[in-house]
Structure formats: C-alpha cells, structure tokens
Amino acid sequence: MDYLPLFMNLKNRSVLVVGGGNTAARKVKFLHRAGALIQIVAHKLGNELQALLNIKTIKWIAHNFDPIQLDNVFLVIAATDNHDCNKQIFEAANSRYKFVNVVDDQKKCNFIFPSIVDRSPFLVAISSSGTAPVLARLLREKIESLLPANFGQVAEIAGQWRETVKKTYRKISERRHFWEDVFNGLFTGQIINRKFNDANSTLKYELAKHRKNQGQITLVGAGPGDSGLLTLRGLQVMQLADVVLYDYLVSDEVLELIRRDAERICVGKRAGEHSISQNRINKLLVKLAQEGKRVVRLKNGDPFIFGRGGEELQAAQIAGIPFQVVPGITSGIGVTAYAGIPLTHREFAHSVLFITGQCCANRQEIHWPSLTTSFYQTIVIYMGTLKAREIKTALITYGRDPITPVAVISCGTRQNQQVLIGTLKQLDILVATAPKPSILIIGEVVKLHKRLAWF
Known part of the structure; x- marks a missing residue:
C-alpha cells in the first residue's frame, strides 16, 4: 500500500492555493465544499476564482509566493x-511538515487527491496511487451508478439515532449487529424511496425488540485459492463476522477479504506436524458462539468435502447453536479446471471419484478393487502426497495400468500453480518434487492437459 487513505476535517482550517487558473479553481471547489478557509496566491485570477473572490468565498493574499505564507496554513x-x-513551494512546505500537493507532479506530493463519490455524509474515495487516474475515474463512475443520489440520507438519519442506540445496546458488537440488521432490512429502501416516516418507524420497532445478540456459526467454503472463486454469499458472511477460524490452506488473497476488525484465529492442520485437535476446534467454535459472536469457520475448498464440516456442525447442533453453510468450490473441481483437465469427458471418463489419501495408511480402509474396475473413471485424491507410494502400489496391484496418466497439481488456481504430468508408476517420484499443497489426478482425462491448459 503506497498511500494510507485518510479523511481530513478541513472545516475552518486555512489552506493555501498557489495559482489562479482553471486547475487551481477545480481544487478550490473541492476545498470550499469541505469548509476550508482558502487563501490564494496568484499573479491574476481566472473568471471562476474572481467570481468566488467577489462573494468573499476566498481571500487573495498575494501575487507572489513567499515561504512565510506557509506558517499558519x-x-x-x-x-x-x-x-x-512549484518546486520551491513543495520543498518549503515539505520541510515544514505541511501537507502539500503539486498538481500533476506526483513526486512533489506528500498526499494526493482521490476520485470521490460524494453522497454526503457518505463518501467513497478511490485512488490508483497516482499511476492510472483515468482508471480510478472509470471506477468512480461505476460506483456512482450504484449509489442513489439520496444515499447520504441513510447515513444522516442513522446518525440521528446513534445516541439512542448506544443507550439501548451497551456493547460495541451488539450495536454493530443491530445496524447491520437495520441496513440490510427495510430501513435503507424506505429512505431511498423517500419514505422517511416509515424509516423512522422501522428503527423504533427494531429498537423496541431489544433482543440479546445470539451467536451463530457459519461454515464458509473459501474455494481452492483464487479469491475470485469465493462465492458472493461467502464474502458477505465474512464481512459480518466477529471472529474467523481459518485453516492454513486458505489463501492470503481470501484472508484479505475478512472484515478488518474481525478477530482471526488460525486452527489449521498440517500432515506430520503438531496442530490443534478437531475436538478443541469444535469446543472453540461453540464457546465463541455462546459469547454471542458471529463465528465464521473458513475452510479451503468446500467444507463438506473432506473438510470435517459435518463434525463441526454436529457439535453446534448438540450445543443448540444456530448454524448455516456457505458451499465453496472444492479443490478437486477448481484446481483441475485451472489445470485444463476436465474430470469427465465422453471419450475418456464417464465417472469421477473423490477420495482422501489419509485413508490410505491401511489398504483395508478403501476397497481398492472398486477403483480399478473401470478404465473410464477419473480418480481425484485429496491429501494423498504422504501416501503416494502406497496409493500407486495398491492401484497397480489391483489392476490399474501402470502407464495410466496422472497429474500432480500444486498450489492450484494460485499464481504459483504447478502441474506435473506422468504415469501411475511414477506417482511417488512426481510427488517428491512437487510443492505443497498438492492434489492427485489419475485417469485418461489427464491427456487433455497439454491441449486445454490455459492458466
């Protein structure tokens, strides 16, 4: 992040603008809307600034710049x-620790003006950090079209109720939950449609209920890594969370989408390493929800595909905690799609089977003959890297052709995705050189990778 976004209160603060042309006039308009006391230094004033001077909106204090003019601004x-x-102004202001902006010269700025969507008191500021102002403007136009002209009245009327809500809900988390429910309910639409009396009645009704916040648990599938594969519902739930329990495999891209002030707790497991037990995770989920918190359990892929999501919801159900599930794109589907490997294909595979390699320590746990009877079946193996040799041996022993194509896909859907292609008899060798995490694909569809790889 090259710049820290800030909103300045300029009301009744002195601001110096050096220049009298159209560019200066555009900046003065923004400063005037913010309530600044504007002083102008210029040889002469253009028509716009002259008009503002005539109505005493600005002060024309000098024709030439002098560093002493910076003292009280x-x-x-x-x-x-x-x-x-411009260079003299920047150096003098910067040495005095003043905020200074030289228009159209980013190197001589210690702050920059963003593109602004103004629905006062609601403001949206957009910036490309000075690299692509046209792009920022285009994005601003899109946001402008999404926000009704009177959207600011939503914030205005809500602000009138803040103190009343504070007296009713003492805890910050309780107030946040109240406002989230209100803004996602009838209130916002009533104001947009200018039904102000109805909006105030809605707030009175919601406050009269004054219910204690009830905690809940939401399982969210984070998808295989690319944040673009996270569902819209998943993003919405993450933005409402008080606390998020996440796994190691959830990508940094997705973690960045969690509400900024939500508590984050890593409860991930890694094969062969000491990690928090599933029983402790279950107890922690229940404990946090019983404290009245909105708890999100964020899992890589889909929570019900080898994610132990069912076990965690059983704990919630026994404890009487409300819960819901937001499905995600499971790695076996998302990762193979990004690798250009269709799991089914009329010529190569009529069925697909998902299994977990963690069941492969004892061959009796999987009925291996059933995995080798069909030439036209794709096998997708999650968490299979540690048992790659055993998997290879079992499949070949029970009849799978040693030269069956296989793929080992590492860090799928992410920028460092890597795909290794070989045959079943080479599976353990491929896995040994592959980065983690990896997923294993066994079947004739792997042949299509070279032709369909796109990512």
Whole structure:
C-alpha cells in the first residue's frame, strides 16, 4: 500500500492555493465544499476564482509566493505552470511538515487527491496511487451508478439515532449487529424511496425488540485459492463476522477479504506436524458462539468435502447453536479446471471419484478393487502426497495400468500453480518434487492437459 487513505476535517482550517487558473479553481471547489478557509496566491485570477473572490468565498493574499505564507496554513496546493515555483513551494512546505500537493507532479506530493463519490455524509474515495487516474475515474463512475443520489440520507438519519442506540445496546458488537440488521432490512429502501416516516418507524420497532445478540456459526467454503472463486454469499458472511477460524490452506488473497476488525484465529492442520485437535476446534467454535459472536469457520475448498464440516456442525447442533453453510468450490473441481483437465469427458471418463489419501495408511480402509474396475473413471485424491507410494502400489496391484496418466497439481488456481504430468508408476517420484499443497489426478482425462491448459 503506497498511500494510507485518510479523511481530513478541513472545516475552518486555512489552506493555501498557489495559482489562479482553471486547475487551481477545480481544487478550490473541492476545498470550499469541505469548509476550508482558502487563501490564494496568484499573479491574476481566472473568471471562476474572481467570481468566488467577489462573494468573499476566498481571500487573495498575494501575487507572489513567499515561504512565510506557509506558517499558519494546514495544507498547500501548488497549481502553477512554473516548474521552478512549484518546486520551491513543495520543498518549503515539505520541510515544514505541511501537507502539500503539486498538481500533476506526483513526486512533489506528500498526499494526493482521490476520485470521490460524494453522497454526503457518505463518501467513497478511490485512488490508483497516482499511476492510472483515468482508471480510478472509470471506477468512480461505476460506483456512482450504484449509489442513489439520496444515499447520504441513510447515513444522516442513522446518525440521528446513534445516541439512542448506544443507550439501548451497551456493547460495541451488539450495536454493530443491530445496524447491520437495520441496513440490510427495510430501513435503507424506505429512505431511498423517500419514505422517511416509515424509516423512522422501522428503527423504533427494531429498537423496541431489544433482543440479546445470539451467536451463530457459519461454515464458509473459501474455494481452492483464487479469491475470485469465493462465492458472493461467502464474502458477505465474512464481512459480518466477529471472529474467523481459518485453516492454513486458505489463501492470503481470501484472508484479505475478512472484515478488518474481525478477530482471526488460525486452527489449521498440517500432515506430520503438531496442530490443534478437531475436538478443541469444535469446543472453540461453540464457546465463541455462546459469547454471542458471529463465528465464521473458513475452510479451503468446500467444507463438506473432506473438510470435517459435518463434525463441526454436529457439535453446534448438540450445543443448540444456530448454524448455516456457505458451499465453496472444492479443490478437486477448481484446481483441475485451472489445470485444463476436465474430470469427465465422453471419450475418456464417464465417472469421477473423490477420495482422501489419509485413508490410505491401511489398504483395508478403501476397497481398492472398486477403483480399478473401470478404465473410464477419473480418480481425484485429496491429501494423498504422504501416501503416494502406497496409493500407486495398491492401484497397480489391483489392476490399474501402470502407464495410466496422472497429474500432480500444486498450489492450484494460485499464481504459483504447478502441474506435473506422468504415469501411475511414477506417482511417488512426481510427488517428491512437487510443492505443497498438492492434489492427485489419475485417469485418461489427464491427456487433455497439454491441449486445454490455459492458466
């Protein structure tokens, strides 16, 4: 992050603008809307600034810049066409620790102006950190089209109720839950449609209920890694969470989408390493929900495909905790799609089977003959890297052709995705050189990788 986004209160603060042309006038308009006390230094004023001077909106204090003019100002803007003058202004202001912006010269700015969507008091600021202002403007236009012109009245009317809500709900988390429910309910639509009396009645009704927050648990499938594969519902739930329990395999991209002030707790497991037990995870989920928190259990892929999601919901059900599930794209589907390997194909595979390699320590746990009877079946193996040799031996022993194509896909759907192709008899060798995490694909459909790889 090259810049820290900030919103400044400029009401009744002195601001110096050096320049009298159209560029200076555009900046002055923004500053005036923010309530700043604007001082101008310029040889002459253009029509727009002259009009503002006539109604005493601005003060024209000098024709030439002098560093002494910086002493009592909060912020400085240089909008002249004189390079040397702009440089002098920047150096003088910067050495005095003033906020300074030289228009169209990013290197001579210690702050920049974002593109703004103004639905006062609701504001949205968008910036490309000075690299692509046109792109920022296009994004602003899209957001403008999504927010009704009177959207600011939603914040305005809600602000009138803040103190009343504080008296009713003492805890910050309780107030946040209240407002989330209100904004996602009738209230917002009533204001947009200018039914202000109805909106106030809705708030009175919601406050009269004054119910104690009830905790809940939501299982969310994070998908295989690419944040673009997270579902819209998953994102919505993550933005409402008080606390998120996540696994090691959940990508940093997805973790970045969690509500900023939500508590994050890593409860991941890694094969062969000491990690928190499933029983402790279950107890922690229940404990947090019983404290009235909205708990999100964020799992890689889909929580019901080898994710122990069912076990965690059983614990919630026994404890009487409300719960819901947001499905995710399981790795076996998402990762293979990004590798250009269709799991079924009329010529190569009529069925697909998902299994977990953690059941492979004892051959009796999987009925291996059933995995080798059909030439036209794709086998997808999760968590199979540690048992790759045993898997290979069992499949060949029970009749699978040693030269059956296999793929080992590592870090699927992520920028460092790697796909290794070979045959069943080479499976353990391929796995030994593959980064983790990896998923194993066995079947004739692997042949299509070279032709269909796209990512």
